Amino acid sequence: MDSQITSAALAALQELRNSLGASAVLIGADVPERNCNDWSTQPPQAPIAVVRPLDAAGVSQALRACRAVGLPVVPQGGLTGLCGGARPEAGWVALSLERMVGVEEIDAASATMTVRAGTPLEAVQRAADEADFYFALDLGARGSCAIGGNLSTNAGGNRVIRYGMAREMVLGLEVVLADGTVVTNLNKMLKNNAGYDLKQLFIGSEGTLGIITRIVLRLFPKPGCTMSALCVVPDYAAVVRLLGAARRGLGPLLSAFEVMWPDYWQVVTERVGVRSPVEPREGIYVLVEAQGTDEALDGPRFEAWMERLMDDGLLADAAVARSVADTQSFWALRDACAEFFQVLGPHISYDIGLPVKDMDAYVQRCKPALAARIPGCLSVHYGHIGDGNMHLVVWVPGVPLEQQPKAEMDEVIYGLVRELGGTVSAEHGIGTAKKRWLGHARSPAEIALMRTIKAALDPQSLLNPGKVL
Structure with missing residues (x-):
């Protein structure tokens, strides 16, 4: 048994396993390798356990058990994030939504789909298509990423200019809070101004405020x-x-x-x-x-x-x-x-946002600045410019990934973003990879308000602690 697990934590996990089933709680050496990291370039770290509930009640039970013994929890979906948001730290529990899959309902009259959060994006797209509808969110990891994870980072993708970010495609949510409270509002109405729009707290919060378990998605007419x-x-x-x-x-x-x-x-x-x-x-x-x-x-x-x-x-x-x-x-x-690793070798990918008018000025300044700061550094630029999102690929040829001078790259890239009034993350989130640079895109007052919200919903800071803020 893993030496990181205290006797109290082990007892809580074993009790949870007895309640949810042996296949729902994997402890110590039984933890799968896939749950040790997301697609970020950070080194993998095994959690002490992986909990795989089937529904919100199971998520609630898991969070209550972990809270009772002070175990931090990292939510995991398809593990395709690029900023470390789903990566566990030592001594954490990973709460995987991989078994919470499936479309529960398609309401043709309301043009909505109710779906479980672990469902792959591609399965959501396919179900919409089979019902003669269109689900507009799309990105390269569609076959692997989970819709709950897409919402937790407020994913963008290829067609934001017409349909908006992920948050524009959501009408209702079911969320489990850090204390195990299940908040269910599977709203199907476009117009619902009854109080605060609570779902927006959780979309884009990277699992730090609550765990999304079910979603009501907006569907659109299938393009002719x-x-x-x-x-x-x-x-x-x-x-x-x-x-x-x-x-x-x-x-x-x-x-x-x-x-x-x-x-x-x-x-x-x-x-x-x-x-x-x-x-x-x-x-x-x-x-x-x-x-x-x-x-x-x-x-x-x-x-x-x-x-x-x-x-x-x-x-x-x-x-x-x-x-x-x-x-x-x-x-x-x-x-x-997607083929760049094969032809360029190890490289670092960046996702930034800028005012559209300043995009080329950024390229013309960033490219020589990188080359001057880092001898031999190369870069390429592309992106969803219609919605203000640029991607950069930056690398020093022949240098292994773990030796690429990322810290120096970050300083140049994010420093210019700050000068031009942009954002350090347009669609990939913050996680831990961009946490240091959050202040380049958000004011001290905004960050203070984020901390206030985090403290109110997770006073023990056990839900994905240290991510984003």
């Missing part, structure tokens, strides 16, 4: 057609003009606006080897996507809009998708960052 184009513009000023033209010309059809700087484009086309639908040329590359309701109406409208842009001289070049395969090939260029 998807139009896309891969555009090349000469400079960032043209990117901003193109974004304005897309907002005006496409209106609510605009669903994605992805921008790739030349450094990113060179890596994906020359090193990853993704085929480009346009001839190589200097400039910035933009993937524009629109979702319509009627191919016969919206398809010609999209093409006419593209023709106007070409006639006006805004675009240096462009390719318009003629098929689903074409659209997939355009997105393959944007999603090729």
Whole structure:
């Protein structure tokens, strides 16, 4: 038995195991390796136990048992987070939602889905599709990430410009507080102004205020057609003009606006080897996507809009998708960052937010600043620029991951973010990886208020302690 487990803690865990079942509580050497870390670059750490409840009542029972003996608890979903939010510390208990899966109800009249928090995002998307609806949240880890974890970090993804962040897709929650209290408000109404909107406390709080167990999600009409184009513009000023033209010309059809700087484009086309639908040329590359309701109406409208842009001289070049395969090939260029470990070797990924007008100024300052501070340092830039979210990949070639100079990279990257009034996290959360830099994006008064809320809901600080704040 693990020497970190005190006799009182062991007794509490064994009693919990007797109550919830042997498969629900894994102690010491029985803890699976997967529960020792998330996708962050921090070293793994085994929890003293993993508790796997089936429902909110089981979560409540587990939290009460841990609270009675002072055991910190880290909630875990699909473990795809990048900031250490689901990583345990020594002596902690991991509370995994992996068995709390399944769609409980699809209410067609309300256009809602009630789902358990451990359900993979891809399963939510599939269930919506089979019911002739559309669930708009989407990200690369869709097959592994859990919907509860998506909400705990307020995930963004590819189509925020149209549908908003994860919090905009939630109508109701069931949450278990640190003391085991179950708060159930599975609201299905778009309009409900009866007091505080408590669900917003828990969305984006990374499991530090409560554990989400069930969710009422908003569903949308299934798109009748998807139009896309891969555009090349000469400079960032043209990117901003193109974004304005897309907002005006496409209106609510605009669903994605992805921008790739030349450094990113060179890596994906020359090193990853993704085929480009346009001839190589200097400039910035933009993937524009629109979702319509009627191919016969919206398809010609999209093409006419593209023709106007070409006639006006805004675009240096462009390719318009003629098929689903074409659209997939355009997105393959944007999603090729998943192959970077194979072609670039060890690297550090960053997720920041900036005012749209300042994005290129940031790139032009950050790239040389990194190279000056860290000899040999390289970087590429891309992201969901339509909603103010940039991603950076930064690395020193040939250096192992654990020796990459992340501290120096952080100082440069987040220092410039602060100067330009941005945020150190646009969609990945804070966890422990960005905790030091929270003050670059939030004022002392805001952080003090966060601490007040944490103390009110978790006075013993046993629920994911030390994360975010």
